[in-house]
Amino acid sequence: MAVAEREHAAVEIVDLETTSVRELNQRLHDLAAGAAGPRHWRVVNPSGAHAVACGLDAAIEVEIDGHVGYYCAGMNKLAHVHVHGNASTGIAENMMSGRVTVDGNVSQSAGATGRGGLLVVRGNASSRCGISMKGIDIVVGGSVGHMSAFMAQTGTLVVCGDAGEALGDSIYEARLYVAGSVSSLGADCVEKELRDEHVAQVAALLEAADVDADPAGFRRYGSERRLYTFKVDNAY
Amino acid sequence: MCGIVGLFAKSADVEERLGEHLAAMLVQMSSRGPDSAGVAVYRNPAPTGSSKLTLYSPDAHERWGAVRDGLCDAFGTCAEPSVRASHAVFVVDADAADAERWVRANRPDLRVMSAGQVIEIYKETGLPEDFVRTFALEDIRGTHALGHTRMATESRVTTEGSHPFSTGYDLCLVHNGSLSNHNRLRENLRREGIEFQTENDTEVAAGYLAWRLREGASLEQALEGCLDDLDGFYTFAVGTADGFAVLRDPIACKPAVLAETDDWVAMSSEWRSIAVLPGAADARAWEPEPGVVYAWEKALV
Numbered sequence: 001m002a003v004a005e006r007e008h009a010a011v012e013i014v015d016l017e018t019t020s021v022r023e024l025n026q027r028l029h030d031l032a033a034g035a036a037g038p039r040h041w042r043v044v045n046p047s048g049a050h051a052v053a054c055g056l057d058a059a060i061e062v063e064i065d066g067h068v069g070y071y072c073a074g075m076n077k078l079a080h081v082h083v084h085g086n087a088s089t090g091i092a093e094n095m096m097s098g099r100v101t102v103d104g105n106v107s108q109s110a111g112a113t114g115r116g117g118l119l120v121v122r123g124n125a126s127s128r129c130g131i132s133m134k135g136i137d138i139v140v141g142g143s144v145g146h147m148s149a150f151m152a153q154t155g156t157l158v159v160c161g162d163a164g165e166a167l168g169d170s171i172y173e174a175r176l177y178v179a180g181s182v183s184s185l186g187a188d189c190v191e192k193e194l195r196d197e198h199v200a201q202v203a204a205l206l207e208a209a210d211v212d213a214d215p216a217g218f219r220r221y222g223s224e225r226r227l228y229t230f231k232v233d234n235a236y
Numbered sequence: 237m238c239g240i241v242g243l244f245a246k247s248a249d250v251e252e253r254l255g256e257h258l259a260a261m262l263v264q265m266s267s268r269g270p271d272s273a274g275v276a277v278y279r280n281p282a283p284t285g286s287s288k289l290t291l292y293s294p295d296a297h298e299r300w301g302a303v304r305d306g307l308c309d310a311f312g313t314c315a316e317p318s319v320r321a322s323h324a325v326f327v328v329d330a331d332a333a334d335a336e337r338w339v340r341a342n343r344p345d346l347r348v349m350s351a352g353q354v355i356e357i358y359k360e361t362g363l364p365e366d367f368v369r370t371f372a373l374e375d376i377r378g379t380h381a382l383g384h385t386r387m388a389t390e391s392r393v394t395t396e397g398s399h400p401f402s403t404g405y406d407l408c409l410v411h412n413g414s415l416s417n418h419n420r421l422r423e424n425l426r427r428e429g430i431e432f433q434t435e436n437d438t439e440v441a442a443g444y445l446a447w448r449l450r451e452g453a454s455l456e457q458a459l460e461g462c463l464d465d466l467d468g469f470y471t472f473a474v475g476t477a478d479g480f481a482v483l484r485d486p487i488a489c490k491p492a493v494l495a496e497t498d499d500w501v502a503m504s505s506e507w508r509s510i511a512v513l514p515g516a517a518d519a520r521a522w523e524p525e526p527g528v529v530y531a532w533e534k535a536l537v
Contacts (some may be wrong), residue, residue: 048507066517067507086508086521107491107523126523127488144370146488146526 017045024103025054026042028079032057048088053081056098077118087194092119095136101209108145111138114155120209127164130157133174139209149176150186158205160213168221172229177202177218190224237263238399239385240410242473242503243513243522244480244532245378250500255319255376261502261509264385266364268412268505269385272398273367274359276408276475279378281354286313287332287405290325290349291355292395294323300324303343310338316475321370322395323358332405352406354477359384359398379534382475384410391436391483401439404446406477409524411438412505413463413490415468442464445474459529461484473503481531488526495519501532 014024024043031037035058037192043064046052050069053062056079064072074093076203083091095114101225105123114136121129121138127145130138133155143161150166152174162180169186176189177198182185184193203215228234245251262273282288284296291303300317307328308314311482317324328335332351339348350357359370364385368374382501384399391397415421421444424433430443444465448458455476462472462483467508471490474481482503484492495502495510497519502510510516524530 047511048509067511067521069506069508086491086507105523107493108488127526 010038011042013042013044015044016049021049021052025051027182028053028056028058028060028062031060033094034058036076037177046062046085051090053079056081059098060116065196067104076100088122092117092136095119105142107125111136114138118208120211122211124161130155130174133157138210139205141209141211141213143180146183147186149174149189152176156205158202158209158218160211168223170227172226173223175201176221178221179213179218182219182221185221188227189221189223192220194218194220237268237387238269238412239505239509240411240412240471240473240503241265241383241505242381242475242480242482242501244380244501244534245499246497246501246534247499249496251379252377253379254378256374257500257513258376258381258383259373261504261513262364262368262373264509264512265383265385265505267536269387271361271388272359272361272386272395272412273359273364273384274386274398274400275371275373275381275383276350276355276357276400276402276410277376277378277381277399278354278406278475279356279376280475281440281477282327286327286329286350287335288325288327288356289332289339289351290323290358290375292323292347292349293342294322294347294395295345296322298322298324299357299366302376303346306342307335310342311335320358320372322372323421325356350402350406350408352402352477354379355402355406355408355475357400357402357408361398362392362397363389363466367486368526375404378519380475382473382480389414391434396434397436401434401436401437401442403432403439403443404449404474406451407442407446408475409442409445410473411441412471412492413469413485415441415466415470417467421465437468441470441472455479455481456529456531459531461469465525471505479531479533481529482524484524484526486527492524494524494530495521 041062046066048069054074055101057077062081065082067111069088071090073157077096078098080099083102088107092100093112095117097117099118101120108127110125110129111119112131119138122141124142125144129144129148131150133152135155137156146164149168153172156175159178163182166186168189175185282448313328317326400410402408416438418440471484471492497515
């Protein structure tokens with residue numbers, strides 16, 4: 001087997017009990033700009049550590065066995081990061097591209113300010129999921145907490161369960177789809193008609209996320225465009 | 237910032253090693269609170285009719301024997317205190333109010349850290365790992381415990397300003413967050429006869445609970461009252477003689493995670509502290525909902 005092929009097939013295992021997060025992240029960052037190295041990584045014993053696999057910029061696969069702390073896979077670009085456990089505050093914060101999957105539940109501000117890529121949460125997300133999202137797609141298999149998609153600018157949030165209070169408060173142009181109940185809508189967020197193109201969009205995202213739900217069973221929410229920022233008189 | 241932890245034993249083995257587990261949890265919260273650390277441990281109930289005081293002396297060479305002699309003369313309590321670093325625990329043959337009154341009248345230089353039948357509170361400035369070592373936390377057995385690591389924002393870094401705070405018998409509260417209406421509330425509670433020893437916001441929350449419990453509320457009711465009467469950010473962990481409860485404010489900016497196995501219930505600001513407990517990987521773990529009271533109770537040992 002050629003060296004390049006062996007590197008491709010091998011799984012690089014990093015144990016956070018014996019390796020620091022800083023060292024792990026440095027090794028992952030070294031792969032940016034197409035540098036040679038392992039393409040498939042497995043991180044064991046994260047034990048709630050913060051900033052695991054942050055700032056990646058390479059088309060690699062990183063699997064994490066266990067629960068992670070804050071800002072896991074933050075600023076992710078190109079990489080596929082899969083957490084086999086729960087994640088704390090700010091998973092995939094400001095993601096640019098690539099994909100982040102969490103098998104368990106996530107804490108507040110999941111996918112915050114994300115500009116691209118796909119975030120999949122198989123369990124529940126707590127408050128402020130998708131806050132200030134700017135192009136990221138988020139699929140949540142369970143429910144989301146209060147103030148989700150607060151000031152969401154663009155991108156899509158698909159929630160297969162319920163949404164907490166003040167969904168989509170002060171929303172701009174993001175699309176929100178919820179299959180279950182919505183406790184309340186935030187300022188300027190309204191229900192909108194679910195047309196065929198929306199069902200198709202939900203179907204495509206569910207398929208990409210590998211989440212099983214009926215795309216026609218969702219309701220769509222978005223901006224009524226009546227806040228200060230949408231008044232032409234207030235434009236510069 | 238601040239870090240808070242709570243551990244409630246459901247098995248004899250965890251009771252046996254409570255201090256060791258608590259110490260490990262506390263050290264994990266060092267980065268959230270490097271200024272001071274403290275714990276409240278529920279253990280060794282005083283016999284009926286007696287009470288237990290934890291006293292703190294700012295004098296590193298305190299002669300605790302003199303305090304013992306004083307209590308011996310006043311109440312016929314002549315047992316040696318259990319001394320840990322700057323703190324000493326006395327079991328007194330009197331109710332907690334009388335014992336506390338004696339200390340305040342005769343030894344105003346000492347600070348009553350806790351009073352009740354089961355609670356003991358230890359707290360000190362400095363890093364959690366130093367605190368854990370100085371107070372030999374790993375030797376402590378007990379049924380349940382709370383811990384706090386402090387990053388000071390509202391008041392000075394002193395032993396007195398360290399958490400946990402106890403303003404009622406066997407009642408203790410640890411807090412991550414900050415309250416904005418504590419000055420007004422402190423004045424109102426003082427008029428109700430609740431005493432405060434510091435200007436700290438968390439002590440006001442503890443005092444509020446003490447007042448509600450005194451007025452007949454259950455622990456759940458008292459905590460639900462916090463949702464109406466406290467303004468600010470908070471995650472609370474509360475201990476009573478036989479119980480343990482957790483509450484987050486409705487906005488829930490301050491983190492919290494709960495986990496449970498057949499052997500223990502644990503609460504922490506972050507998963508890192510729970511990951512050090514035996515069986516944590518297989519524990520049921522969840523984030524407490526905003527504005528919801530979670531409570532556990534156990535029969536007194």
